[in-house]
Amino acid sequence: MLFNSYIFIFLFLPLALLGWYTLNHFRFYRTACAFISLMSLWFYAYFNKKYLLIILFSIAMNYGISALLSLLEKKAACDTARADSVPSHAVRRVFLVLGISANLALFFYFKYYDFFIENINALFHADFTLRHILLPLGISFFTFQQLSFLIDRCRGEARHYPFLDYVTFVTFFPQLIAGPIVLYDEMMPQFADISRRRLNSDSFARGIQLFVTGLAKKVLLADILAIPANYGFSMTYYMDTVTTWLVLLSYTLELYFDFSGYCDMAMGIGKMFNIELPINFNSPYQSANIREFWQRWHITLQRFFTRYVYFPLGGSRKGTARTILNILIVFALSGLWHGAAWTFIAWGVIHGILMIWDDLGIMVPAEAGRNAAGQTPLNADPASPPHKHHYFLKKAPFLVIPRWLGQILTMFFFMLSLIFFRSESMTYAIEMFRTLFRFRWPGYVFLTAQNLAPTELYVVNKFLSSRFPSLVQPAALILWLAILAISSWIVFTRKNSVALVKETTFSARTVIFTVVLFVWCVISLSGVSTFLYFNF
Numbered sequence: 132m133l134f135n136s137y138i139f140i141f142l143f144l145p146l147a148l149l150g151w152y153t154l155n156h157f158r159f160y161r162t163a164c165a166f167i168s169l170m171s172l173w174f175y176a177y178f179n180k181k182y183l184l185i186i187l188f189s190i191a192m193n194y195g196i197s198a199l200l201s202l203l204e205k206k207a208a209c210d211t212a213r214a215d216s217v218p219s220h221a222v223r224r225v226f227l228v229l230g231i232s233a234n235l236a237l238f239f240y241f242k243y244y245d246f247f248i249e250n251i252n253a254l255f256h257a258d259f260t261l262r263h264i265l266l267p268l269g270i271s272f273f274t275f276q277q278l279s280f281l282i283d284r285c286r287g288e289a290r291h292y293p294f295l296d297y298v299t300f301v302t303f304f305p306q307l308i309a310g311p312i313v314l315y316d317e318m319m320p321q322f323a324d325i326s327r328r329r330l331n332s333d334s335f336a337r338g339i340q341l342f343v344t345g346l347a348k349k350v351l352l353a354d355i356l357a358i359p360a361n362y363g364f365s366m367t368y369y370m371d372t373v374t375t376w377l378v379l380l381s382y383t384l385e386l387y388f389d390f391s392g393y394c395d396m397a398m399g400i401g402k403m404f405n406i407e408l409p410i411n412f413n414s415p416y417q418s419a420n421i422r423e424f425w426q427r428w429h430i431t432l433q434r435f436f437t438r439y440v441y442f443p444l445g446g447s448r449k450g451t452a453r454t455i456l457n458i459l460i461v462f463a464l465s466g467l468w469h470g471a472a473w474t475f476i477a478w479g480v481i482h483g484i485l486m487i488w489d490d491l492g493i494m495v496p497a498e499a500g501r502n503a504a505g506q507t508p509l510n511a512d513p514a515s516p517p518h519k520h521h522y523f524l525k526k527a528p529f530l531v532i533p534r535w536l537g538q539i540l541t542m543f544f545f546m547l548s549l550i551f552f553r554s555e556s557m558t559y560a561i562e563m564f565r566t567l568f569r570f571r572w573p574g575y576v577f578l579t580a581q582n583l584a585p586t587e588l589y590v591v592n593k594f595l596s597s598r599f600p601s602l603v604q605p606a607a608l609i610l611w612l613a614i615l616a617i618s619s620w621i622v623f624t625r626k627n628s629v630a631l632v633k634e635t636t637f638s639a640r641t642v643i644f645t646v647v648l649f650v651w652c653v654i655s656l657s658g659v660s661t662f663l664y665f666n667f
Contacts, residue, residue: 338402345395492522496537
């Protein structure tokens with residue numbers, strides 16, 4: 132079920148809210164958790180009923196490991212009267228290896244099996260059969276969500292929870308399909324807090340506003356920008372240089388509005404339930420270097436890899452060479468997490484190299500060391516203040532450049548990296564690079580632009596087609612450039628949605644604007660589309 136669909140907006144969400152607050156009003160707290168869990172499973176199964184078995188198996192497997200560990204803890208408490216002495220470190224490590232292996236095996240089978248077999252066939256000239264396995268929605272997210280709990284559980288840093296609480300934590304539908312990747316220690320206490328079970332009018336109102344803002348990002352911007360972006364990437368071998376740059380900018384903006392729009396809607400729905408989900412985007416396109424970018428972009432994924440991969444590998448505590456290797460490993464895994472293709476791995480490695488370049492301290496933008504999203508940088512000690520950053524070559528940078536120049540360079544390199552992120556193959560990606568830097572002009576800009584035909588401008592397009600057909604293509608190009616200009620102004624100069632909603636003072640003007648924006652989005656839902664990160 133999509134957030135940007137009639138059935139979700141006008142049926143599912145009202146039913147979920149009504150049932151949640153009604154049951155909690157009569158103090159049926161456990162029933163309320165069961166209700167929202169069942170609603171969440173309905174939400175998940177709406178895409179494909181077969182997916183339901185996969186997520187239920189994943190939940191049962193992870194909870195079962197936690198339960199077995201709990202039994203050992205209780206036995207240890209009875210035998211020694213010291214619950215912290217046993218299970219021993221070795222026993223916990225066995226559970227840790229078992230849990231990680233089981234989760235990654237499930238994850239690997241559904242997401243990477245065919246990719247692995249394809250490469251085996253290519254490398255050894257074998258002929259193993261591909262299974263063409265359908266990727267279950269959200270498996271990248273709910274697997275990492277449960278891994279974070281299980282790892283901390285085996286480390287002795289998390290306690291065992293009742294089954295219903297655990298199911299509610301995993302399946303809570305706003306974040307189930309495409310994040311943000313939530314952690315048990317930020318969600319469990321909220322569900323256990325009875326005061327959050329009562330309707331909070333301020334939180335509810337801001338949740339509606341944030342949901343509508345995210346819906347507008349998706350429907351009014353991302354879906355429109357997707358039209359020239361999809362056409363351009365499908366016609367890679369025919370594109371000219373100018374059109375390719377416009378297509379690449381369109382995709383860069385589409386990706387942000389699509390994913391951040393989903394996260395805004397997820398956080399907005401969470402607020403309607405009086406539950407705070409973590410911010411996942413903090414104006415990333417205003418970053419002055421790649422290190423700052425990854426403190427602002429997909430924050431919860433960066434947080435997971437930092438906490439559960441980078442630091443266990445040794446972080447920056449084992450010398451410069453090991454630090455560089457750890458960074459490359461983390462970003463290669465991050466790329467692979469996004470998709471089973473060498474293009475995604477290349478994208479991740481590129482960001483790892485750019486991160487290492489930043490850490491060399493050769494050219495550093497002014498004030499780039501500030502941590503805008505409150506996250507720990509990949510090469511920093513978690514106990515250190517985030518702004519205290521030591522570069523590989525020396526403690527201070529060699530050259531400090533203006534922040535605006537750092538923002539331009541960061542955006543430039545990020546856009547180039549997205550060629551790998553979006554291209555169908557490495558061959559297509561290389562061809563697009565050639566087009567970008569080998570000027571040619573076959574005039575595809577008008578042909579690409581004329582694919583834009585928003586339903587809101589149907590009458591205008593018909594009028595131009597019938598009365599002034601020669602103006603159709605120029606008008607489409609002007610529309611495309613105008614959308615790019617407005618979108619760029621939003622992402623490069625304005626505050627992010629969460630900050631704007633937080634600062635909102637409700638008035639008649641605010642309410643009218645939100646209602647008009649919502650109605651506009653609902654009218655535009657005739658072209659419902661899935662979110663890009665559903666594929667990851």
